[in-house]
Amino acid sequence: MTDNTIERRSFLKRLGLSSAILVGGLSSSRIIAETTDGVLVRSDKDYGKFPVERLKQNCIPYDMDSEILKQMSEKRNVFSRNVWDPLRLNRPETEENITYENLVKGKGEIPDQTRLDYALMAASWKYANMDYGGVYSWELQDGMVGGMGLEKLGTWDPEELDMTWNEATAAVKHAALFYGASTAGVAELNPLWLYSDRFSPDRKDRSRALPVRPGDERFGLENDxxxxxxxxxxxxxVAFEEDFYGICNSPGRLASAATGNGYSRMAFTASTLADFIRALGYRAIPAGNGIGLSIPMAIDAGLGELGRNGILINPKFGPRIRLAKVITDMPLIPDSPIKFGVTEFCEDCMLCAEHCPSGSIPDGKRTWSGTSVSNNPGVLKWYIHPETCYDFNGFSCSNCKRVCPFNKPNNSWLHKMIREFIELKAGSLNKIMISLDQASGYGEQLSDMDFWKMDGNQSITAREKME
Ligand code: SF4
Ligand code: SF4
Structure with a gap:
């Protein structure tokens, strides 16, 4: 340990003596201290009010067992299994029944399931299901963009504009925000996070899965x-903030609307960002849930840590985000993975497990494997049960986001305190903070009619509310 390098824990303890300074917040990014694994920084712009540890490039904020961890087959995830797995094909169909029960039999009078709610939900999902053959398609373009002839100019070199690759990377992230992302990060692609196969590559045979392999210069489909x-x-x-009040309506239809809105924005932004990269002469594959596992890619790209609820937790938006990605050969500069105390806080907090209506979230310690074939073993984490989660009301449930203490607007004194105590890792105080969080009424379901009576400007999708 150098004179300037201190153990993070002891540093934070010392910092606790003057935590009032932290509560006030800072307006720009700055390094507070060196730690054993990186540096502690504050950046309201990137991380909200959290002090965040930016890890060195060779450090990752999770433990994995390279003997166990393998690429996952896309055929094994729950969405794919709904198409081919007899155990899933025979599940009770929920969607139509719920619509019929709520709108026809219930005559639209059931709270949180009204015609107005369904209309918002239905339209929100309009651009969501486009992983194959839609805006996410890449295989027919050799990864390049059509039109305007830009690809004929060869690969763009930032030096043409006296820019460094760091500045070029910032420009790509700027483009991601321009096209609608709430935040963006870059990682070196770990091939383990790519699916080992591509499921349902065409509509003729939806149970087909074709292997995905590294190609030298081969790109796309050759001999199956x-x-x-x-x-x-x-x-x-790329991450997309979901509407705070929509998620607060979970498990009502407005939460599904917030989710669908995130999915539709994912499709637009990932596909336009991919075309931007292609227009610079590089290859790009845009994807929503397809191609590979978004969460570990986002963790590697410095967008957050994994929570007990199986969701990426971002310092600025908490678990209230959706993820997409663009895979490319543009030599972008990777971001650092981050830590801000999520794992330690989740060890004390059970709110998502307690409020999960389907019992899909474990309330014990982290494990190396889960109980479902849709879990991919080999990482120490909380493995949720995707089948029971999916079967509870399709996409309308987001209780595990609604109740999470990280899912908060940054503008309440209570939540500033919570963030500081989380960061101080004051374990004995975590439980008090969680009780205060509950007593404050945050995390309770917001009724649909309260949502509809609101001025739309109150929606936390408006980014300024998070500052
Ligand atoms: S979405 Fe709902 S059912 Fe699924 S894990 Fe979260 S709380 Fe449980
Ligand atoms: S609700 Fe609590 S345990 Fe669950 S992800 Fe959020 S902080 Fe972690």
Whole structure:
């Protein structure tokens, strides 16, 4: 340990003596201290009010067992299994029944399930289901953009504009925000996070899965194998904030509307960002849930940590985000993964497990594997049960986001305190903070009619509310 390097824990303890300074917040990014694994920084812009530890490039904020961890087959995830797995095909169908029960039999008078709620939900999902054959398609374009002839100019070099690759990377992230992302990060692509196969590659045979393999310069489909060049070794992870009050309506239809709105924005932004990169002469594969696992890619790209609820927790937006990604051979500069005390806080907090109506979230310690074939073993984490989660009301439930103490606007004194105590890792105080959080009324369900009576400007999708 150098004179300037201190153990994070002891540093934070010392910092606790003057935590009032932290509560006030700072307006720009600055390094507070060096830690054993990186540096502690504050950046309202990137991280909200949290002090965040930016880890060195070789440090990752999770433990994995390389003997166990393998690429996951896309055929094994719950969405795919709903198409081919007899155990899933025979599940009770929920969607139509719920609509019939609520709108026809209930005559639209059931709270949180009204015609107005359904209309918002239905329209929100309009651009969501486009993983194959829609805006996410990449295989027919050789990863390049059509039109305008920009691809004929070869690959763009930032030096043309006296820019460094760091500045070029910032420009790509700027473009991601321009196209609608709430935040973006870059990581070196870990091939373990790519699916080992591509499920349902065409509509003729939806139970088909074709292997995905690294290709030298091969790109796309050859002899029933999908190739992705090894040179495509960067991923731009993009996150989309979901509407705070919509999620607060969970498990009502407005929460599904917030989710669908996130999915639709994912499709627009990932596909336009991919075309931006292609217009610069590089290859790009945009994806929502397809191609690979978004959460570990986003963690590697510095967008957050994994929570007990199985969701990425971002310092600024908490768990209230959706993720998409663009895989590329543009030599972007990776961001640092981050830590801000999520795992330690989740060890004390059970709110998502207690409020999960389907019992899908474990209330014990982290494990190396889960109980479902849709879990991919080999990472120490909380494995949720995707089948029971999916089967509870399809996409309308977001209780595990609604009740999470990280899912808060940044403008209440209570939540500023919570963030400071989380960061101080004052374990004995976590439980008091969680009780205060509950007593304050945050996390309770917001009725649909209270949502509809609001001025739309109150929606926390408006980014300024998070400052
Ligand atoms: S979405 Fe609902 S059912 Fe699924 S894990 Fe979260 S709380 Fe449980
Ligand atoms: S509700 Fe509590 S345990 Fe669950 S993810 Fe949020 S902080 Fe962690």
């Amino acid at each position: 194998v999908w190739y992705i060049p090894e040179s495509m070794n960067r991923v731009v992870a």
